Amino acid sequence: MAARRSRQGRALKAPSSLEPLLASKEIVICCGSGGVGKTTTAAAAAAMAAAHLGGKVLVITVDPARRLANALGLERFGNVETQIRPEEFAAAGVPEPRGELWAAMLDTKRSWDELVRAHAPDAATRDAILANPLYDNITSRFVQSHDYIAMERLYEIHASGRYDLILVDTPPTRNAIDFLEAPERMADFFSSRLLRWLTVPARSRVFTMASKPFYTVADRILGSQFLQDIAEFFLLFQTMYDGFVERARAVTRTLSDKRTTFVVVSTLEPSPVRETEFFVDALSERQLQLGAVVLNKVLPEWFGDRDAAAVAQRMSADPAGLAKAVTEASGGAGIGPPDQLARVLAEVGESFLNFQVVATREAEQRAELAAVADVVATVPYADHDITDLAGLLELGSWLWR
Amino acid sequence: MALPDPPTDLLDRRLLFVTGKGGVGKTSIAAAMGSLAASRGQRTLLCEVDAKGDLAGAFETAPTQFREREIAPGLWAMTMDTEASLREYLGLQLKLPLLARLGPLARTFDFVANAAPGVKEILTVGKLCYEVRERHYDLVVVDAPASGHIVGQLAAPEAINDLVKVGMVRDQTGWMLDILGDPARTGVVVVATPEEMPVNETLELAARLGEDTVVDLAGVVVNRVLPELFTRGEEKIFRELQRPDRTEALAAAVGARRSGAGAGPGAVEPLLDGADLAVKLRRTRAEHLGVLREGLPPGTQLLYVPELFQRSHGVRATRQIAEALGAELGY
Numbered sequence: 001m002a003a004r005r006s007r008q009g010r011a012l013k014a015p016s017s018l019e020p021l022l023a024s025k026e027i028v029i030c031c032g033s034g035g036v037g038k039t040t041t042a043a044a045a046a047a048m049a050a051a052h053l054g055g056k057v058l059v060i061t062v063d064p065a066r067r068l069a070n071a072l073g074l075e076r077f078g079n080v081e082t083q084i085r086p087e088e089f090a091a092a093g094v095p096e097p098r099g100e101l102w103a104a105m106l107d108t109k110r111s112w113d114e115l116v117r118a119h120a121p122d123a124a125t126r127d128a129i130l131a132n133p134l135y136d137n138i139t140s141r142f143v144q145s146h147d148y149i150a151m152e153r154l155y156e157i158h159a160s161g162r163y164d165l166i167l168v169d170t171p172p173t174r175n176a177i178d179f180l181e182a183p184e185r186m187a188d189f190f191s192s193r194l195l196r197w198l199t200v201p202a203r204s205r206v207f208t209m210a211s212k213p214f215y216t217v218a219d220r221i222l223g224s225q226f227l228q229d230i231a232e233f234f235l236l237f238q239t240m241y242d243g244f245v246e247r248a249r250a251v252t253r254t255l256s257d258k259r260t261t262f263v264v265v266s267t268l269e270p271s272p273v274r275e276t277e278f279f280v281d282a283l284s285e286r287q288l289q290l291g292a293v294v295l296n297k298v299l300p301e302w303f304g305d306r307d308a309a310a311v312a313q314r315m316s317a318d319p320a321g322l323a324k325a326v327t328e329a330s331g332g333a334g335i336g337p338p339d340q341l342a343r344v345l346a347e348v349g350e351s352f353l354n355f356q357v358v359a360t361r362e363a364e365q366r367a368e369l370a371a372v373a374d375v376v377a378t379v380p381y382a383d384h385d386i387t388d389l390a391g392l393l394e395l396g397s398w399l400w401r
Numbered sequence: 402m403a404l405p406d407p408p409t410d411l412l413d414r415r416l417l418f419v420t421g422k423g424g425v426g427k428t429s430i431a432a433a434m435g436s437l438a439a440s441r442g443q444r445t446l447l448c449e450v451d452a453k454g455d456l457a458g459a460f461e462t463a464p465t466q467f468r469e470r471e472i473a474p475g476l477w478a479m480t481m482d483t484e485a486s487l488r489e490y491l492g493l494q495l496k497l498p499l500l501a502r503l504g505p506l507a508r509t510f511d512f513v514a515n516a517a518p519g520v521k522e523i524l525t526v527g528k529l530c531y532e533v534r535e536r537h538y539d540l541v542v543v544d545a546p547a548s549g550h551i552v553g554q555l556a557a558p559e560a561i562n563d564l565v566k567v568g569m570v571r572d573q574t575g576w577m578l579d580i581l582g583d584p585a586r587t588g589v590v591v592v593a594t595p596e597e598m599p600v601n602e603t604l605e606l607a608a609r610l611g612e613d614t615v616v617d618l619a620g621v622v623v624n625r626v627l628p629e630l631f632t633r634g635e636e637k638i639f640r641e642l643q644r645p646d647r648t649e650a651l652a653a654a655v656g657a658r659r660s661g662a663g664a665g666p667g668a669v670e671p672l673l674d675g676a677d678l679a680v681k682l683r684r685t686r687a688e689h690l691g692v693l694r695e696g697l698p699p700g701t702q703l704l705y706v707p708e709l710f711q712r713s714h715g716v717r718a719t720r721q722i723a724e725a726l727g728a729e730l731g732y
Contacts, residue, residue, distance in 0.1 A: 034423015034547060035599070063549075065598050133564060137519070223568025270714050271455060272424065300678070302671040311655050311668050325654035326647075335647060336638040344638045347630045348676040354710035355675055361713070383681035385597050 054098035055164030261291030303359035315349025421592030432459035522557035588619025595686035
């Protein structure tokens with residue numbers, strides 16, 4: 001392991017295909033900072049696995065672009081798992097996909113409700129929780145609850161044994177590692193001393209010495225009625241304590257299982273790169289497995305071409321002279337008015353130089369990121385949006401070479 | 402009966418929440434806005450809500466903290482810390498003596514933040530509104546949470562109003578709502594790039610702001626707009642150049658003028674491909690821009706910031722974005 005993680009001499013040698021990873025793992029978690037293309041990458045990798053590896057493949061997305069959702073047949077928001085029909089593979093140029101592709105969209109609210117239904121000791125408690133305004137608030141408003149429920153849902157589906165491979169797109173968290181810690185945090189929360197303090201008065205109406213200062217502050221800030229409401233809610237919730245904590249621990253175990261791997265998606269812009277490095281370290285600290293890094297929206301390599309850059313410089317420096325020379329070289333057959341041709345040449349040169357600056361910066365970031373994972377796939381900048389399965393497979397082909 | 406007309410000038414408001422989908426450059430835009438306001442003589446506070454340190458990066462300065470620090474003439478910066486905000490609030494409002502003696506403030510805070518919905522949010526919004534109410538600054542620019550989280554934050558005072566019937570927090574929500582709901586003072590600026598998802602999120606957010614919060618949509622900044630390379634006539638010429646014989650003529654022209662080694666078509670093809678990509682990207686983005694323009698409430702102010710090729714972050718980029726915004730605002 002130490003040798004594999006050495007950061008030297010691997011930059012250009014790292015394999016670039018996700019195929020072995022997808023063939024050998026059961027859970028692939030796609031993560032990365034916002035706007036890097038996690039959802040599309042997860043969907044493309046799933047489509048490739050279904051087309052070429054076989055088995056039942058599921059991609060769970062959190063918040064797909066509308067047209068991508070349509071491409072996956074996800075017209076409704078909900079936890080329903082939908083199969084992409086084989087005919088659609090045929091239409092996308094894969095007449096005989098080896099496996100099945102399924103997709104589902106995460107519905108946080110519904111997932112929470114299901115969880116409560118599964119763990120509530122009786123119908124009365126269940127209904128009381130579901131109708132509680134605090135419950136509604138905590139589950140629908142709070143982002144941390146999305147993090148947790150995504151991992152919980154993943155665990156649930158994996159444990160059902162319905163799929164050979166599950167790919168998950170992670171929620172847009174404030175911090176890329178939030179969702180990793182969500183199950184632990186959930187367990188901590190339910191077993192915290194504070195929660196016990198909070199629920200003491202409703203149980204016995206006796207303030208302990210230890211809880212007194214806490215109440216002094218909390219009561220003055222929030223008012224005792226609200227505290228009472230909270231206490232009531234948590235008393236209800238505590239009936240599910242054992243089930244919940246055990247569940248959160250099982251989810252954590254699944255994340256660190258050998259059959260689970262993480263794919264970090266990043267663009268080559270400074271901020272996502274920084275977050276990727278941070279995330280890679282966070283994975284290794286937790287002894288979680290980094291399967292691959294996918295570099296997305298990468299400019300074509302030829303933007304780094306030195307000869308082309310020299311030509312571009314000439315184009316923008318002396319467009320009129322070049323325009324004349326081009327007309328002459330075409331045997332005098334003019335290509336429109338010379339001044340317009342000159343302006344076109346100047347623009348072409350200028351634009352190339354602009355993109356070259358970006359490409360150079362990207363190359364540097366790329367060298368840095370290439371050293372952090374064993375598999376580094378590169379997906380070029382697409383000049384169009386992905387609207388169908390064919391587009392996903394086209395993108396996916398970059399993850400497969 | 403009608404609400405007072407919002408100021409025509411974006412920076413004349415007192416409190417601007419800058420949000421947008423992750424990755425669109427909302428921190429850069431917030432930093433540039435703050436920088437622009439300060440350079441025009443407004444005493445300005447910039448506040449980063451998600452403590453990622455990106456704001457300090459935009460000015461290449463030391464990490465910002467809860468206690469604001471002047472990072473440029475007239476420009477102060479801070480990072481939101483809800484626990485510190487609570488501490489400040491308790492000190493100011495409750496006049497609680499010897500807070501330290503209460504001991505488990507941190508643990509109390511844990512409870513407040515995690516168990517009681519909306520409290521963490523209101524500590525953030527409350528601190529910002531407080532700075533506005535006390536007129537410590539002419540303008541407070543907030544590098545706010547991403548579009549998925551901003552509504553929860555801005556709606557917190559109302560949520561607290563619904564959930565909490567008495568107590569000090571409840572007492573505080575009234576004046577906060579006054580500030581937040583006054584379009585002359587407060588507004589949300591949504592940053593988008595001309596791409597599918599950022600545009601969708603911007604439109605969804607614009608709708609949700611109206612439905613779920615009292616805060617006005619002050620404007621939309623479209624970031625990373627690519628330049629238009631060619632006019633229609635010029636594009637025809639460009640397409641002509643892409644024909645193999647013309648490409649060869651171009652290569653020959655370039656080669657003829659180079660001493661020694663001829664360039665060959667190989668040296669000009671990347672140039673034509675590059676321009677082709679730029680044209681396609683610009684076109685795809687123009688479609689998304691059209692969707693954005695049509696979907697926004699009529700009269701929404703739109704500001705365009707060009708793609709910066711030379712520098713994507715740091716002081717130089719912040720300055721260039723500030724200049725672009727200044728030009729858009731007619732300064």
